[in-house]
Amino acid sequence: MDNGTYMCKYTCPEECNVEVEIKFLNDKDVMVPIRGCPFTASFNAAATSKDNLMTGSAMDKHIKKEIERLTSLMSETKKELTTKDKDLKDVKSLLKVKEHAESTVKNTDLITLNID
Numbered sequence: 394m395d396n397g398t399y400m401c402k403y404t405c406p407e408e409c410n411v412e413v414e415i416k417f418l419n420d421k422d423v424m425v426p427i428r429g430c431p432f433t434a435s436f437n438a439a440a441t442s443k444d445n446l447m448t449g450s451a452m453d454k455h456i457k458k459e460i461e462r463l464t465s466l467m468s469e470t471k472k473e474l475t476t477k478d479k480d481l482k483d484v485k486s487l488l489k490v491k492e493h494a495e496s497t498v499k500n501t502d503l504i505t506l507n508i509d
Contacts, residue, residue: 405436429506463507470497 394400405411414431416424444451473493479486497504 408436408438410435459507466504 411434412431413434415427416430417427419425440451443449446452470493474490474497476487476490479490481487
């Protein structure tokens with residue numbers, strides 16, 4: 394759109410779920426996926442054009458659902474990572490804390506993307 398943004402449109406001929414992969418040409422002339430890619434979308438014949446708006450009811454429902462999911466994830470992560478009220482002489486308990494910490498570090502990019 395000559396302003397640093399791009400617009401792409403697609404009309405789906407039938408109801409379905411799709412996976413969308415968006416790539417760009419980086420400074421090394423290599424096509425690489427944009428952050429968070431691939432994306433999923435669903436096409437529903439009953440959906441209205443307002444559902445496709447960033448301020449539409451579908452987006453509102455999605456955001457609320459994601460906030461609930463992320464809140465639960467953060468609560469569970471905090472519970473699993475804390476050593477308070479855990480038997481620190483129990484190796485299995487400590488290994489579980491270590492495994493959860495490693496999993497959190499491994500998934501940092503995905504967690505950050507979801508929060509963003």
